[in-house]
Amino acid sequence: MYLNENAITLLGSAAAVDMDPGAPTVVTTIFTVPPDKTGCIVTHVVCRNSSGNLDTAQFSFGFDAAGADCIADALHAALDGSTKYIALKAEDGAVRGVAAGTFKIGVNTAQGAAMTMDVQVFGYYF
Numbered sequence: 001m002y003l004n005e006n007a008i009t010l011l012g013s014a015a016a017v018d019m020d021p022g023a024p025t026v027v028t029t030i031f032t033v034p035p036d037k038t039g040c041i042v043t044h045v046v047c048r049n050s051s052g053n054l055d056t057a058q059f060s061f062g063f064d065a066a067g068a069d070c071i072a073d074a075l076h077a078a079l080d081g082s083t084k085y086i087a088l089k090a091e092d093g094a095v096r097g098v099a100a101g102t103f104k105i106g107v108n109t110a111q112g113a114a115m116t117m118d119v120q121v122f123g124y125y126f
Contacts, residue, residue: 004125008043011123016116017105019050019057027067027104030121033097040097041090042070042123048085049118055080058109061088061121062095067106069095075109079117090123 003009012031033040045061055077062069070090078086097103105119 002125006124008122008124011040011042011121011125012103013118013120014105015118017119019054019059019107019115019117020111020113021107022110024110025066025106025108027065027106029102029104030119031103033099033101033103034125035100037099037125039099040101040103040123040125042094042097042103042121043090044122045071045088046085046120046122047076047079047088047117048120049082050079050084051082051116052113053077053080054111054115054117056109057107057111057115060106060108061103062106063097063101063103064095067104068108070103073106073108
């Protein structure tokens with residue numbers, strides 16, 4: 001057995017995700033569920049190391065094409081610099097991932113200026 005099947009662990013991460021990608025919605029893949037796993041439960045996502053004040057960008061997370069079926073689109077204005085972070089819990093009714101499924105962030109409203117943040121996704125495989 002692997003740790004990621006017995007405990008909540010880091011499933012994937014993405015550094016310097018573009019929060020001003022142009023015409024929304026733009027998705028960035030964070031990780032792919034291994035093909036030998038039946039599924040994946042994402043428990044939470046940590047967003048950190050913002051390169052500035054994310055006071056306009058709205059984003060979501062998930063396995064669907066829009067990256068929005070685990071954590072709904074929202075503005076997270078508390079991310080106003082590199083020393084701040086937020087932990088976003090997967091919502092009630094979140095969709096589980098399947099083998100070879102991709103977990104993504106969807107930037108639904110662009111920041112309006114060049115800005116990035118880092119994303120870490122936690123959960124487990126089964």
